[in-house]
Amino acid sequence: MGVEERxxxxxxxxxxxxxxxxxxxxxxxxxxxAAGISRPLVYHYFPGKLSxxxxxxxxxxDDLAARFVEPAQGPLGARLLRVMxxxxxxxxxxxxxxxxxxxxxxxxxxxxxxxxVASVRQAAYDQILAHLGVSDPPARLELVVRSWxxxxxxxxxxxxxxxxxxxxxxxxxLVHDFAALTAVSAAQDEEMGALLRRVVADEPxxxxxxxxxxxxxxxxx
Amino acid sequence: MGVEERxxxxxxxxxxxxxxxxxxxxxxxxxxxAAGISRPLVYHYFPGKLSxxxxxxxxxxDDLAARFVEPAQGPLGARLLRVMxxxxxxxxxxxxxxxxxxxxxxxxxxxxxxxxVASVRQAAYDQILAHLGVSDPPARLELVVRSWxxxxxxxxxxxxxxxxxxxxxxxxxLVHDFAALTAVSAAQDEEMGALLRRVVADEPxxxxxxxxxxxxxxxxx
Numbered sequence: 001m002g003v004e005e006r007x008x009x010x011x012x013x014x015x016x017x018x019x020x021x022x023x024x025x026x027x028x029x030x031x032x033x034a035a036g037i038s039r040p041l042v043y044h045y046f047p048g049k050l051s052x053x054x055x056x057x058x059x060x061x062d063d064l065a066a067r068f069v070e071p072a073q074g075p076l077g078a079r080l081l082r083v084m085x086x087x088x089x090x091x092x093x094x095x096x097x098x099x100x101x102x103x104x105x106x107x108x109x110x111x112x113x114x115x116x117v118a119s120v121r122q123a124a125y126d127q128i129l130a131h132l133g134v135s136d137p138p139a140r141l142e143l144v145v146r147s148w149x150x151x152x153x154x155x156x157x158x159x160x161x162x163x164x165x166x167x168x169x170x171x172x173x174l175v176h177d178f179a180a181l182t183a184v185s186a187a188q189d190e191e192m193g194a195l196l197r198r199v200v201a202d203e204p205x206x207x208x209x210x211x212x213x214x215x216x217x218x219x220x221x
Numbered sequence: 222m223g224v225e226e227r228x229x230x231x232x233x234x235x236x237x238x239x240x241x242x243x244x245x246x247x248x249x250x251x252x253x254x255a256a257g258i259s260r261p262l263v264y265h266y267f268p269g270k271l272s273x274x275x276x277x278x279x280x281x282x283d284d285l286a287a288r289f290v291e292p293a294q295g296p297l298g299a300r301l302l303r304v305m306x307x308x309x310x311x312x313x314x315x316x317x318x319x320x321x322x323x324x325x326x327x328x329x330x331x332x333x334x335x336x337x338v339a340s341v342r343q344a345a346y347d348q349i350l351a352h353l354g355v356s357d358p359p360a361r362l363e364l365v366v367r368s369w370x371x372x373x374x375x376x377x378x379x380x381x382x383x384x385x386x387x388x389x390x391x392x393x394x395l396v397h398d399f400a401a402l403t404a405v406s407a408a409q410d411e412e413m414g415a416l417l418r419r420v421v422a423d424e425p426x427x428x429x430x431x432x433x434x435x436x437x438x439x440x441x442x
Contacts, residue, residue: 150372153371155368180405212405213441219414
């Protein structure tokens, strides 16, 4: 194999191992063995475990960011629901690695890994603003979108810890949460109110946003 | 000064420095100078910067957890709003140290600091369950409470980054967010619906929960 091909193979092997156990628990020896090469050869391509981990994380980050991309067509609620499905696919596939990374700690908290996590959050933020058709967000919209992204992370982490709630329910719940957090902000601020009215105006009766309003109305009654 | 007295003084000096600049940027030299003692004497009490940082974080964690404690009297919305006021006081007082810790990174991500952060989150979680009168939470309630705690953290972090929204507005918003996330879960799940109805039944007309319902009704109309 060529250098780049071998590097890519090792990254794939490492990601596969991190999808089953925390990166802390995966050794270079085990990676070498799973790739069918010698330990010194792994070090030839990656000077240490951190550099292999960072390369694997880079690939996972690119993969996740790509799953956020959704055509700008149709109602927003349905778009967000499709993205949530792909997001939970990713979380499902990379469970232990995702948990270890997001829970932080010395083994995974290099400045490079932090920058990668920040870049994925930024990609999610940029996508949401693009779908909302907003290029210069007011502070309250930025707060709602960024804090909802952290809510989506914590929801996924809690789901991974025992999977006690069906993921399909949580995918819908996160779409509802987005609408609810936006509505809370809109209830205090006219600019957010105008944005919410514009978004809801394009929602179909069978979409997740209108579904939420109906369910909340039943609950209130 | 006695040993424990001197340790407590150094912790206080360090916390004061971390309240103005990120812990990464505060040296042992500077801490020694601010405390009016020699650098070797600091090392006599704390073997390295990490141990001083961890001791300071322990005191800050105890301080924050104490602010979560609220008498079990009166409507829940008003209790939560008072806690949010004290939470933002803390965030305001410890801005740069809080940001550095919560954004993670090698300088602040030891297993001991992670355990301290987890213990503060657990203290918040335990307090909320106690106020709700629930000792054996269903998975959906645990998810709502824990994910709301992470929303409160991200909201505080975003607020610290430029303070572009008045903190009093965000204190109310987080109380509303808690009600909204609970309502979203209640809209899908009967057990959560029963819990929400029980909580709302005790809320006064001028409390933050009823205020939110009124505002959302106006928005929907």
